[in-house]
Amino acid sequence: MPADTDPPALSTRFSTQAFARERQLLAWRDRVGHVVDVLPDKEQIARGFAGSIDLHAAGGLVFTEARTEALVLERSIARVSTDTRRDFAFHVYAEGETGTVSGLRAKRSSPGSMRGIVAFDLNQRFRIERPACRVLTMFVPRAIVASQIGDCDALHGRVVPEDAPLARFLFEHFDATARELPALERPDAIDLLDAGAQLLLAAFADKPHALHDSRAALQSAVKAQVKRYVETHLHEADLTPMKIVDALGLKRATIYRWFEPEGGLGAYIRHRRLREAADELARFPNLQIADIAFGLGFKSASDFTRAFRREFDASPLETRLRALELLRAMNDDPVMRTRAAHSRGARESG
Template sequence: MPADSDPPTLFTHFSTQAFARERQLLAWRDRVGHVVDVLPAKDQIERGFSGSIDLHAAGGLVFTEARTEALVLERSIARVSTDTRRDFAFHVYAEGETGNVSGLNVKRSARGSVRGIAAFDLNQRFRIERPACRVLTMFLPRALVAAHVDDCDALHGRVVPDDAPLARFLFQHFDATARGLPALEHPDAIDALDAGARLLLAAFADKPHALHDSRAALQTAVKEQVKRYVDTHLHEADLTPMKIVEALALKRATIYRWFEQEGGLAAYIRHRRLREAADDIARFPNLQIADIAFGLGFKSASDFTRAFRRAFDVSPLEMRLRALELLRATHDDPVMRSRAAHSRGARESG
């Protein structure tokens, strides 16, 4: 989906806590006013308003994570006719519910507030009375939505409930995306947002090729889910492909096939353990190499050493000696020392 010449990753953070209580809701209205109007009540202004929003943009896609108290949002006919927003906003309610939606141009059977994923066409009017929530929103260009959804105008106001097909993976993927985006490199950020866009379009699409799109999106989302599980449980000695499949309730044959490019899921686990071991060997010179190996699930020091040499073409001890030499060189060189300090500061702030 992204173009070849993508703009750099953009990140902004906004919180109403930086404002005086009587200015908080009005500040929120100013922050989101380029997309939607906030209708403040007098008593709501007086008691203050808690809201924060993180915005990420990469590869032509925009993703936000917002936490707010209850509020009323509206895009009126007058607003639609005067601004230029024509994209779609997909709201994934990670916490809380959709609220009561009214003012839709299309006819929909009335339904109460539910936990799910709501689609809004910014070229049409709507009004949302929304309870306190944590909502993850992805903005998709109109042309992209129209290419995947028949009669995309009718998409406005549709809600995919949290028990619908693909919904579980959508919630997991978007939640993981929100937590992981701040630390991702530009290409990885694009991949995460692109996978989210594909999952959304597959969940809402009605076209025949939607099945193919959903499979590709689902594969991306599930593989990321498996990789997150591996990273979380990397230090457990009993971490095996079968344990992962059972813990995540996935189909074994499918997952094994999807990890064929990595040499199989077992090979992927071993590779991640070796990478983690290499990092620990370089970063913690006082730790015994055998302790690092056993802590990462290797059954013997000799097995670890053979696997390490195959992966990096050096022994664990040789890598440690190289790391120590680099550390001494960095300490002796003021320019290198300054760069190392800057690098540590960037990692800690990230």
């Protein structure tokens, strides 16, 4: 399959519900044991443990979404000295708090349990007494962190509170990442993860060094937020640039400037509607072209046809006929039919 249609390189799902109650916490310890040790007690083992984790990896970055009951995690000096994990783990607490973090280097103390984002250097020891939470974690290679932050060792144990600059966009971006990543093809997954990593490093970097990087990361995250809003509301007739700006609480001039490479936000909306229309013409051959046009916010069939022809150099009817011819050719060709079935199966399994 071509690289641009590959799913994320790795996608796994794990839940302790598949195990007997007395095995649940031990199963969780086995699942995360390649990174951190879980310190259970007999009472905790006996009552069972609810935990789930979805993992996605692409482009050298790893993202996980975990939901767990309260637990104690530790990465000891002995562990650090015996394994090879040297990347950074950024914990974004979407629900719940950071818990009590200890075992860090001298002169560095945790500000106490709070809702925020914590950075851990897996080349250093730490211990977390964590309450029940939903935590989104990004694992970033050490080389990437070091390229953006001069003294990356000092990053270990630092906390960015939820009210800090960029934090709101980090929470929104990572929450959207958890929702959207499972369905994305490989290039889009890499872009989404890379934007998250850039935003994280900008939030943790010291000023004024991070000013340029933070602006770039913020622009990337906000544009992604706007694009997600467009996709969600694409079929609404009143979807306009002004409605998006107002709904997301953004500055109109800034957003309009950031979408200038796409011809402006209005042009971007129209482009996405036309691409969706082209897809629906092929997927729904019995649906009237006018119904597709009105369903995507066009005020008349003639306006839709003119815009469609400018975009694709073909009319909607011509595009539908070509799609139907291609579909018939695929159905008549066993090799093409097998390839199409394999492609659909690969996408669905991803």
